[in-house]
Amino acid sequence: MKKKNVIKTMILTATVGCMTVLGGCGGSAPAAETTSAAPASNEAAAEVTAADETLSLAYQYGLSYAPAVIAQSEGLIEKAYEEATGAKLTVNWNQMSSGADINTAIASGDLQAGFMGVGPAVTGVTKGLGYKIFTNLSGQEHGMTSNDPSITGLGDLVGSDKQIALVNIGSFQHIILAKALAENGFDAHALDASIVAMKHPDGMAALESGSVACHLTSSPYIFKERDNGDLHELTEVANAYSADKSFIVGIAAEDLHDNKPAVYKALCDGIQAGMDLINSDPEKAASITCELDGNTLEVELDYMKKGVYSADTKGLFDLASFMYENAFIENDPQSYENLVFDNVKGN
């Protein structure tokens, strides 16, 4: 078991690149290189009852991941596990830069759970990576602003050579652009050739400097752009996907759900506790995350209140169906139940 893991780690390091799997560790065995506290004698144990366990998680950066960040800094998952079983759970948090990286790591068995946008999550589930959504994490505001007064709606962009910056082709932001187009009577891919893939801050800089005509982005960049008097918003995009709909979700390996229900439950409860803190005491929640996000407490609190943090999904299956119908994914999601574990409520 351990030997196999070493081989796996070596191969992965060589192929995926060490950055993406840094700190990753596989299966039910403790990782050689992480801060595992589980004694070696317990490594093969997959019992439901009180055993010390390890859990490897991946998350990304930003306010959308606030419940996970809070769960990490407050040790909420560990606490939930200890309260339920009396045993110790060691959680390894890995920060990764994209849903694609997390997908690769989870497919290899080096991660048991992670947090990512609904786009890559739906891709991963329908690709058969062996995981499902165990919770909704947050909904955020999205929108598209422009620096060109002659552009007042999507119709002004279709057929023009004006460029739209967004984070990546095939990304969530691309999908809601397609959705907004479809809802307004255009072809969903009518603006594909206008897209320029740029990270959120680069896209904002490009928009402000006039290098691109439009920028489709999410919280908190959309707030900054809305505050900029030189820019105006094309409301079709914001209307196509409101802040209460699922944006970031938590995913967990089926293996974890099926074989380690106690750990799985602690994961769900810990994240729930993080969301509860945000909803009941946003000041405290913001004080935990503001430094990480590089905002003042006031700004962080303001942004946080604009987000929707709930465990129930909303609009998830609609979005997945839209993705399939418009060739963003290859496999039909078929049903809501295919996407989520049985404890998840919503649509």
Next chain:
Amino acid sequence: MSEPMLTIKNLTKTYQDSPEQPKILADLNLTVDREEFLCILGPSGCGKTTLLRCIAGFENFEGEILVNGVSRKEPGSDRIMVFQTFEQLFPWKTVEGNITWPLKKTGMTDKTERHRCAMEALAKVKLADYAHYYPHQLSGGMKQRVAIARALALKSEIILMDEPFAALDALTRRELQNELLTLSAAEHRTILFVTHNIQEAVILGTRNIVLQKGGKIIFDEKNTLPKPSTPSSPGFAEVWQRMRDAIYANENAE
């Protein structure tokens, strides 16, 4: 004799970065006649190479150097240099290219004429069969021959040779000395030949000079031995002895 080929007046050379250093060459005066084969000897550091480099135009100097009565300060193909190192040929050109390209650069526009000149010069140094070789495929002696052929083809009136045979083995050296002797008799060039080797000077030179440190000429003598001469030729030993004494006296004076 007609007007001198080369006139050097009050030549003084100091290295710029060390003005306090003693002068390499101080107030040197020298006249070289047309078709003279002047051998320049002297101990290491006496300035003989520097003298040649000043004439070639590679160094800044005070004083005046006149070629055919015209002052020269910059390098030019009328005074071609044959260096001691074998690496003086352009490695990116063939043996023939090493001659035709300089010909082109010095104004010979006709390609067939360049080829003819190069082949003629190569034939003179017995390398006609090697025209298409690259320098790295040649031996040291062959490279020096090509360098000499280059100087011949360029029709330079003055050929400056800085110990061109010093790095060769004794046998090749003797061979090349003989060839050079034949060529110098046939080609009507003025040759300034720096050497360490007294015997070489006695065999080749029609006039020999010895420099002292600081570039003072302490020996200047026409070599009237009939050519070709060998160490067993009558009078050879005497000339050899006189030059050796001059060099030694010079060294003892140090």
Next chain:
Amino acid sequence: MKTSEKASGKTAEHLARIIFLLAVLGIWEYVARARLLGPRSELIFPSLEAIGRAFLRNFSKGYAGNSLWIYIGNSMKLLLTGLLIGNGLAFLLSGIAAVNHTFYSIYNLVISVCDLLPGVALLPVVIVIFGVKSGVIVFLVIHAVLWPMSRSILDGFMAVPMIYVEAGKNIGLRGVGLLFGIYLPASIAYIVSGLKVGWARAWRGLISAEMIFGIASCPGIGLFINQMRTNMNNAEMYATLVVIIIIGVIVQYGILTPIEKNTVKKWGMAR
């Protein structure tokens, strides 16, 4: 005798390479077939056969209605433009630096500083200055080749033996004549190594830039790889990496090696 020995040495070398390659492929295939990477092994570590099929699919089906040829074509267009401008600038600026001492000292400093900056990190600045066009990618390719090439050329100029310069001056060459007639051919070994480094950096820089900064109207290989990765189509992604290697090998053995053979090696200037 000697040549046949040399030839058999060459054959042994080739044989060793082939064995090494087969061993690597064998290990790969074993890892894939034995599903060493867990239950989803075939998704993240596809077999050679799957990669082979994906290779063909890349060229027949491609992505978003475009065959991989289109992406390769776009990338190559940008790459060649960048290489041409980059190398041209390197020769021009190094040439000026060779004849003007003040310019040399400034340019030397500029090279030292710029060579350290990863092109991708410059993206935001470049976008603000040049706008969002495929020219940004060309700029990054230029950035990737200009500095190592200039460094190589200047180092090459510095290392030109004085004897060639004097031999050149002796036949009356001055300034530009000396630059083209002596300095350039005499520093060919440096220039060729500069070309090699520059090409590798440009090729890599192009793909990483395309992966980060994708222009949908001019999609390149990097964007293709990124899409395959995003969609978890790893077989297609590896197949595209194979394409990148093939192009690299073609350039190495079809262009750079012949250049080296016909200059440095032919002239006996290899170091």
